């Protein structure tokens with residue numbers, strides 16, 4: 001199989017490229033390097049089955065491929081709110097271009113959707129049948145509504161043109177290669193703990209998230225693409241739920257840091273609770289996460305410790321003050 005991975009230079013995308021190559025596929029990675037880095041793929045550049053193309057998915061693209069993983073889109077609130085109009089274009093035009101390509105070359109296309117389609121959910125845990133509770137005009141809307149339209153496009157191309165789609169709703173995923181300065185909670189807390197800075201809890205820290213280690217997530221993506229029982233949507237995430245304060249305490253314990261916990265204002269529309277119901281993934285993909293939060297955090301901390309040793313962490317955090 002020849003697979004196209006859009007956003008393949010990013011956090012999840014780079015692990016996906018690795019996995020697909022290890023499974024014996026040819027991989028074409030397309031990325032505009034907004035939040036992705038060549039460094040994430042440096043070890044793959046000489047692989048005979050790997051190609052890297054600088055391209056923005058808001059522009060059309062013609063390639064001969066069998067599988068498309070549409071991962072391109074900034075995922076952290078800081079980055080997707082940096083240029084919200086561009087975020088909408090990436091989700092909407094990017095997905096139209098990938099579905100158009102899939103239609104033309106009869107490829108199967110997997111759309112990386114998100115738990116953000118549920119917004120600040122009024123149902124808990126979130127099942128795929130829940131339609132969500134999204135503010136359409138708030139600061140998160142460029143991402144949430146962009147991804148919701150992307151799902152709509154997938155299902156309309158499927159019904160109207162018979163395009164072979166797969167839709168997954170990814171819940172908070174973490175691991176090595178997250179950007180040190182992208183503002184997501186796991187990378188923020190680890191970097192703050194390692195640098196001995198205050199750990200910034202937004203609100204009172206009672207809001208919850210369920211954190212999935214990247215290896216588990218990538219396995220779910222591959223299984224979803226392979227199977228034919230369902231086109232989705234299927235939730236992919238770890239159902240173990242933690243408050244943000246509990247996460248901070250785990251990070252402090254695992255790093256042995258002396259950082260203090262401090263509170264900062266809660267961002268607008270920040271979801272209060274989030275936990276995936278993964279019954280569908282279990283039933284159709286035979287998938288469920290294997291990595292416990294503590295074990296995944298240890299691996300992620302080791303990655304950031306290495307950045308700290310090499311001076312890269314300091315450079316990344318200085319850039320943003």
Ligand code: NAD
Pocket residue numbers: 006007008009010011012013030031032033034035036037055056057058070071072073074075076090094112113114115169170171172173174
């Ligand atoms: P990331 O920011 O590390 O990766 C996104 C990649 O897309 C980057 O390499 C970036 O340069 C690229 N990109 C952005 N806009 C582009 C464009 N217009 N054209 C080409 N490339 C572009 O984020 P990630 O965490 O790896 O997320 C990957 C995908 O998974 C995203 O679609 C995201 O919405 C989805 N997702 C991630 C999470 C999570 O917790 N990490 C949760 C839900 C959904």
Ligand code: UDP
Pocket residue numbers: 076077172183184185186188189200201202203207209244266267270271
């Ligand atoms: N958060 C926090 N401190 C930080 C960064 C994030 O308390 O330094 C909180 C944030 O308000 C949210 C949760 O952690 O409640 C997860 O935030 P993240 O940006 O990682 O993901 P998302 O909100 O998209 O789930």
